[in-house]
Amino acid sequence: MNDILTHVDAGVMTLTLNRLEKKNSITAAMYGALADALARAEVEAAIRVVVLQGHETIFSAGNDIGDFLNAPPATSESPVYRFLRGIASFSKPLVAAVCGPAVGIGTTLLLHCDLVYAGDNAAFSMPFVNLGLCPEAASSLLVPRMFGYHRAAEALLLGEPFFAEAALEVGLVNRVVPPTEANAVAQAQARKLAAKPITSLIETKRLMKKGQPAILAERMVEEGASFGRMLREPAAREAFTAFMEKRRPDFTKV
8 A cells, every 4th residue: 555645636646645554654765756746747837736644543643653763864865855845846736634633743844835625633742852952944944933932932842733723823824614625625726726827826836935945945954954963962862862762862862
């Protein structure tokens, strides 16, 4: 069974996270598949809009910890960094449907989407500090811009979940709907976009984000360097060891 399902119809490419038995946690292979799909969508004229979705009970538990520890991203060409660059620079409309938990990258990737529709069961979290790490996907830049500094500090420093109505209030999502409707709403909006002139969509998105791509790329490089360094430090080792041993981490000695 494919962990990323790809379907193209009526100008819309739909990418579905399909690893429910592992709570849609994302492996390096899945990042590679997502990066390849975005690269394909960027150049194929028949693809006008991309939709990212999960299941009505879960969007993504974030990185697959075991896979991540066995093969941490080592270079800028690692699958996760290819995906992050691809989603940040994608020129066509990008729509997301999010239900249930959206952890780590499950939340930060939404910062790069144009439209986001959430089930009322959505729970967003960015627990990087709790893992002895730092933000990624340029979230250290985009979250304060979107949320305001104090709400961003609460989300990024405490790493605690926030829910659909709070995400709507800060502008992370466009609309909150019942979980059984979220994917359908995202698809309907994507089809509206696909019926519009693609040149106008691309140019409007470019103008709205003018100046942002270079800043995002710079911040991603800086975050990536810090993330890689911190991954090798005692706090992260304790966090991941505790996760694998199913206990609370003890950071008092690191």
